[in-house]
Amino acid sequence: MINNPKPSTTLAKSILGCAMILSLSSPALATKDTKEKNPDANEIVVVGQQTRTEVIQELIVNQFKVSAGGRNTGQYARFAAPICPSVGGLSNEDADKIENRIRDIAELGGLLVAADNCSPNLIVVAVENGAHEIESLRKKQHRVFNTMTHRERDKLIEDGGPVFSWKATQQMASDSIHAARTGTIDMKSEGTGPITARGQRSHVKSLIKKPEFAGIVYSYLLIENKALSGVSLNQLADYAAIVSLIDINVKFETTPPPPGSILSLFTEIQTDQPPPQSISEGDLLMVRGLYKAAPNVKAPLQRSAMLHTINEALERPAPEE
Template identity: 30%
Template sequence: MPLLPLLGLLLAAAQPAPQSDAGITVEASRITPEQARIASTAYARAGLPPNPNYGQYARWQGPICASVRGIPDPAVAGLVLARIKAAVAETGLKTAESGCKPNLTVAFTDDARGLVGLVKAKRRSARPRFDPVLFSQLDSATLPVRWWHVLTPADPGGSAATVDSGALASASSNAMPLGNVLPAGPDAIGTNSWNSSLVDTNLSVWAKAGVAVVDVNLATGVSLEALADYIALVMLAPMRLPPDAPGVPSVLSLFDGSTRPTGLSIWDRAFLKGPYAMQMNRSAQRQRQQLISAMARELVADVPPQ
């Protein structure tokens, strides 16, 4: 696919930063634990999927093998990869060795809708589970970046879980069919593990693969470094499509015209690390609270006194 619109994107990234002889003073007020929790709650509401698959939030298990396609200049593609690898390091995950099989792919194209359509038609294993809302968003004519993740549910031992709504519906407890009291549908999962815990779900949901598609016609003019950080954030967190405005300084404002972020903010970094601080075999509600608490602790520690 032609990549001429990418030129504007790269030129924007190559513009030198304004120089000044005057000293620069950075001032920041210490954020209180209460303020951090309020802001973290708002950010989580903006970034987390409202109805996560399998009733839990997903994260990557690693290592991450990222691939950038559609950029003919290896140096430019390498810049994008470097930013993604830096974000991977912040999560605590590992980056795979060179020559690895990509599990996180970033594709630059001037026809994002067409590329997504090709993937849906030809690469079933690379498609997300069917979700009418998600598929509608992937077909959007206005999104500069669109993405999806291929998720794999697993039991505590790491074995793949199976969609087994029939077995769940027919099982019984005290002569009461569990299908009468538990959901039996596409998100019902059967595993070989069980216990009497009221909080342990016996299930973890992992991101096995992910694809981000950049529409260069819609992304032209933004900083390539900030764009790479945007992609790293939404892919590694993983975030909803599209995320809402988090209400704090964020690279997520890259395309709304209000600011010109240059990369991840402290708020973005706290959210990026959040999923890797939560327990996997817990309900989405409990995971959300763990993520918010982790974000708040990170923010209080990161913002220096004035």
């Protein structure tokens, strides 16, 4: 189970510790060698579920957030640079275990993972009062919310927790798969979050492909301590991984998570099913589908490609033992 959080840790300190305040002129992050991981201490067990593609499709349509436009003209945002998780508000031992497991899940989902000495872009913090911490951030480190409207910032607090999740996204040039990594992200010395992102100029001309794609530059996830009672490190890490790698509405007001999904860990939906202990097959397939789909097409084409990947996997017969 999760050890008691650090009593002296505040969100501001955690954010400052997780996201170094610097200018990145060429964020070429080395990928982590998978052979260095401890397979016994952090083994990922994907729980198989009889999840139908239609259920996942409904979740994608109603719960995935669309950037840079509406449902049919925008795009589903995704990380372009290798992910670098950093966990605050917990003991160093627990934080390290969660960070390593998030890295493992990201690799299973098809993402690149940065080396250990990277600059964090996936931030998870355990806090006492999420609404209070967000109010404080808005006053003292407002750049964390630079890519959100004032209404979106207000809704973070109005939703009431215990989970608070948001992304800092940028439009990135799509005529090179390395565009996001060779662009420049300028950061001020007194705040966190992206100020500007200058990628390579795009010259893509197509009726299907867009000249830019929606990239996640930073992912922020706050979880209140009261919700962590009885939650294991693996459960927290799995939830944090899926919620951070996908820009998704964590309140599930329209569509509930599929049966067995780790996304239901902190929902208030009453069910006779026990809480999920690990990521489900559907959870992992949603991540794989998103990151396998072309990033520089409109959301409907992304959805179609995602569902093709998911349906293909769900219909594939299990290997014989």
